[in-house]
Amino acid sequence: MTTMVATATPTVRVNVIRYAALTAKVLLFALLLSALIWPDLSGIKGKASTARLIVYPIGAMALPLWWWAYGRARSKLHDRYPWPADLLMTLPWLIDLIGNRLNLFDTVNWWDDAMHFILWGFLTAGVLLAFAPRNLSRGLTAFVALGFGATAAVVWEIGEYFAFVRNSTELQTAYTDTLGDLALGTLGALLAGLILYQTRARVAR
Template sequence: MTTMAIPQPRRTNWIRYAAVAVKLLLFALLLAALIWPDLSGIKGKASTARLIVYPVGGMVLPLWWWLRRKDRFPWPADLLMTLPWTIDLLGNRLNLFDTVNWWDDAMHFVLWAFLTAGVLLAFVPRTLSRPVTTFVALGFGTTAAVVWEVGEYVTFVRTSPELQTAYTDTLGDLTLGTLGALLAGLVVARFTTPSSFNV
């Protein structure tokens, strides 16, 4: 006698849908910035560099996965690695960086945490210990924060009114970015590594 399997309701993979939606929003914002640069909020803020770097940042993981032919696409990592570029563009489009005092500081902390967590989930082996994973997060996050601040200085800060307060702002941004990376390292290490003693 054969038993008939009862079909189970398909669970919605909300992370996959969220990752696709965020990526579509990113490219919609980039397209809008190309068509209506005055409304983008990034005019005078290294808009050309952003229009090059942001799509690369949003597509680096899918391209790496496609080239490596991995079996399962890391949707959580893709979502985390796309959110920073999308939120930054959206925040500029809504003029939040210039109208909300705490927005820039919050973004340096939160977006660096997202980006670092995504990079850890996508590229760092799960066999690393918790301390090593945390140090990798600090290494990546701090280096990326320095590269970002240098890029901002070279592309627009040195010729803008922001130059007068750039030193203090840069130190604060580097500190918040590093703390965000540290938080990401601690969280990812806590929930993905097998042991805090196995290297």
């Protein structure tokens, strides 16, 4: 009986995470569709809405598309489809859209800073879970997390600048805001890498 319970528990956990990842994707695409139908209510009008409508689906589907193209062929060397990574790589896009829909970025002073820290942590953890070898040392895990997180943060800020910041009232404070966003995103990525290392080390014991 004990063995059956121990076997069933991981299966239940995997199913919960899988359904959570699928639900997050459904909600994300529902919000994107509603932004196309009712752009004035989307919360992203005037905030590079066209770019977001392109980038967000790509971000959410990058891992499934990679798995379909390459991951399945290496399934004997890897675990089954990485649903935890999928969930972590979908949540940043979904939470950002929800935050914009509820106008939290413009009405809550600390919301933007918190999102750069937390969402970059989610994204980095998801990428490392999906693609980084499990046997990386703590130092290498930190370097990989920093490398991905900092690079992604820079690309995001450059995209924001050319997409809408340079033609908006935010340009006056863009330099200070960008530096803060880069720092928070990088720190979030580093923390995510360290937490992932500790989690993997504890599971491996």
